[in-house]
Amino acid sequence: MANKITVGHVHMSGCTGCLVSLADNYLGLIKILDDYADLVYGLTLADVRHIPEMDVALVEGSVCIQDHESVEDIKTARKKAKIVVAVGGCAASGNINRFDRGGQHNQPQHESYVPISDLIDVDVFIPGCAPTPQMIRNVCVMAYLLLRGSDDQKALAAKYLKPLMALAKNPIASKANFNTLMQEVINVGLCMGCGSCAGACPVRAISMEFGKPQGARDLCINCGACYSQCPRSFFHFEVMDEYEAITDIINGAMK
Amino acid sequence: MAAPLGQYKMVLFARTTDKEILRGAQNGGIVTALLSYALDTGIIDGAVVAAPSRSKPWRGKFDPWRSEPIVAMTRDQLLSARKTGYNISPNVMMIKEATRSYGLDRVGIVGVPCQIQGVRKAQLYPIGMRGVPDKIALVIGIYCMEVFPYQSIVQIVEDHGGVKMESVEKIEIGKGNFTVVTERGRTIQIPLNETRDLEQPGCHVCLDYAATLADISTGSAGSPAGWSTVFIRTKIGDEVWKRAMQAGLFETKPIGQVEPGLGAVEKLAVEKITRNKKTLEDRDFIGTKGLRNPYITT
Ligand code: SF4
Ligand code: SF4
Ligand code: SF4
Numbered sequence: 001m002a003n004k005i006t007v008g009h010v011h012m013s014g015c016t017g018c019l020v021s022l023a024d025n026y027l028g029l030i031k032i033l034d035d036y037a038d039l040v041y042g043l044t045l046a047d048v049r050h051i052p053e054m055d056v057a058l059v060e061g062s063v064c065i066q067d068h069e070s071v072e073d074i075k076t077a078r079k080k081a082k083i084v085v086a087v088g089g090c091a092a093s094g095n096i097n098r099f100d101r102g103g104q105h106n107q108p109q110h111e112s113y114v115p116i117s118d119l120i121d122v123d124v125f126i127p128g129c130a131p132t133p134q135m136i137r138n139v140c141v142m143a144y145l146l147l148r149g150s151d152d153q154k155a156l157a158a159k160y161l162k163p164l165m166a167l168a169k170n171p172i173a174s175k176a177n178f179n180t181l182m183q184e185v186i187n188v189g190l191c192m193g194c195g196s197c198a199g200a201c202p203v204r205a206i207s208m209e210f211g212k213p214q215g216a217r218d219l220c221i222n223c224g225a226c227y228s229q230c231p232r233s234f235f236h237f238e239v240m241d242e243y244e245a246i247t248d249i250i251n252g253a254m255k
Numbered sequence: 256m257a258a259p260l261g262q263y264k265m266v267l268f269a270r271t272t273d274k275e276i277l278r279g280a281q282n283g284g285i286v287t288a289l290l291s292y293a294l295d296t297g298i299i300d301g302a303v304v305a306a307p308s309r310s311k312p313w314r315g316k317f318d319p320w321r322s323e324p325i326v327a328m329t330r331d332q333l334l335s336a337r338k339t340g341y342n343i344s345p346n347v348m349m350i351k352e353a354t355r356s357y358g359l360d361r362v363g364i365v366g367v368p369c370q371i372q373g374v375r376k377a378q379l380y381p382i383g384m385r386g387v388p389d390k391i392a393l394v395i396g397i398y399c400m401e402v403f404p405y406q407s408i409v410q411i412v413e414d415h416g417g418v419k420m421e422s423v424e425k426i427e428i429g430k431g432n433f434t435v436v437t438e439r440g441r442t443i444q445i446p447l448n449e450t451r452d453l454e455q456p457g458c459h460v461c462l463d464y465a466a467t468l469a470d471i472s473t474g475s476a477g478s479p480a481g482w483s484t485v486f487i488r489t490k491i492g493d494e495v496w497k498r499a500m501q502a503g504l505f506e507t508k509p510i511g512q513v514e515p516g517l518g519a520v521e522k523l524a525v526e527k528i529t530r531n532k533k534t535l536e537d538r539d540f541i542g543t544k545g546l547r548n549p550y551i552t553t
Pocket of ligand 3: 367368369370401458459462463
């Protein structure tokens with residue numbers, strides 16, 4: 001297809017789990033690369049040295065502010081990409097890198113890591129550790145529809161992406177961890193005990209006490225999944241009421 | 256939100272023809288019959304349902320007034336999960352468990368409207384729900400006005416009702432009352448406006464009564480005794496319902512024919528949504544800054 005969008009995978013300080021998650025779409029990834037997106041940049045996947053112009057930059061990892069090359073790279077990614085997506089907890093909220101204290105050979109002074117939105121404007125957040133293959137897939141399909149779809153498809157994609165774009169602009173989301181769920185949902189009387197947060201947590205840090213989530217904060221890695229998965233962090237009826245149609249569109253696109 | 260009753264292809268009265276299920280059912284036995292049929296025919300491999308608590312035994316057995324989610328994989332498990340109290344069971348936490356730990360490819364789930372919202376969000380925005388979206392095979396919703404934390408149920412039964420939890424045989428919420436029936440046959444009715452403050456606070460911002468995002472939703476509202484009203488909402492719901500009808504699983508009556516009917520369901524839905532929209536508006540005026548509304552993103 002001629003009308004594909006261009007996508008790059010920009011690797012900051014992350015474990016490559018996000019990239020593996022993208023690949024875990026298996027045939028879905030092939031479908032995306034065949035029909036919707038050309039991969040124009042990616043350390044391990046494309047033989048391109050410098051970050052090129054692209055429609056969508058999928059950024060994985062936090063930025064080490066003592067690593068000047070990384071700081072330059074993230075600025076370049078912002079300049080060259082129309083849409084910057086923070087893929088995964090490290091890019092979106094700092095995740096496990098928040099606990100880094102340096103000391104690693106051969107740059108022991110590399111000790112301070114921030115989510116990319118601390119340094120540049122980000123358009124879309126995909127929290128979670130690892131972010132799920134299906135979530136990355138959905139955003140890829142929606143980004144394609146937003147840039148190349150019919151007017152109706154553009155409107156739908158914009159609606160779908162809106163909460164993920166709002167997360168990217170929300171300073172709370174770039175510091176998300178269990179406390180965020182606590183402060184933004186439970187403490188303000190919105191929790192109804194559905195358990196989505198506990199199901200979403202990759203490290204099983206959340207249990208239910210008196211019908212409400214309680215976090216083992218020592219286990220929490222700051223991935224932000226619980227907060228954004230919660231139906232009471234954001235829930236847009238104008239999107240959710242279209243649940244069946246949107247699912248059909250995504251499934252149709254992956255056929 | 257669209258209409259108070261949501262989108263649907265069909266609404267009718269139904270009850271199951273499965274005598275064993277009907278005997279222990281609260282109404283028409285729709286949920287248990289559908290899930291049991293879906294298990295038998297391979298539409299699902301297992302179902303997330305609320306079951307009496309195993310972790311906190313009661314009268315030497317499972318506590319029916321405290322619910323906990325399980326992944327039911329047999330008809331017996333479904334039958335034992337029927338009589339649960341009016342406290343919420345965190346069912347959505349089990350959907351990833353069902354697909355990952357249990358390795359199920361086709362998961363059924365039952366829930367009240369807010370839980371169905373959680374399931375649909377997990378499917379459209381599977382942020383921490385790896386592998387879940389494509390494996391949800393059947394979503395059954397139950398109408399819901401409100402629930403109570405378990406500790407509130409204890410307080411209502413023991414302090415307002417004046418009987419011990421251990422003596423409770425049946426709890427029913429509806430027709431304006433919180434009704435407790437004891438083992439020895441005493442019936443105590445506490446008006447729901449006296450128990451309102453003890454409800455789960457999160458229910459007071461809830462804008463769905465009829466589980467509008469489920470494949471099939473059901474409840475007793477509007478139906479004659481022993482029957483349920485059933486909404487068939489999605490393509491999946493339609494397909495499963497047709498198959499179940501062909502298998503002779505349900506008797507049905509058209510809804511126009513019998514009072515109180517659809518109007519009664521709609522009335523409850525509108526009542527709940529109106530009241531809770533008011534709560535959301537009032538939250539804007541808590542303190543001088545107001546509290547967050549989860550349905551609006553600026
Ligand atoms: S996901 Fe949100 S509403 Fe559901 S139990 Fe967790 S905090 Fe409460
Ligand atoms: S509690 Fe779990 S899901 Fe929530 S931020 Fe921490 S690690 Fe992530
Ligand atoms: S009233 Fe709403 S929030 Fe409360 S249990 Fe029922 S569906 Fe959930």
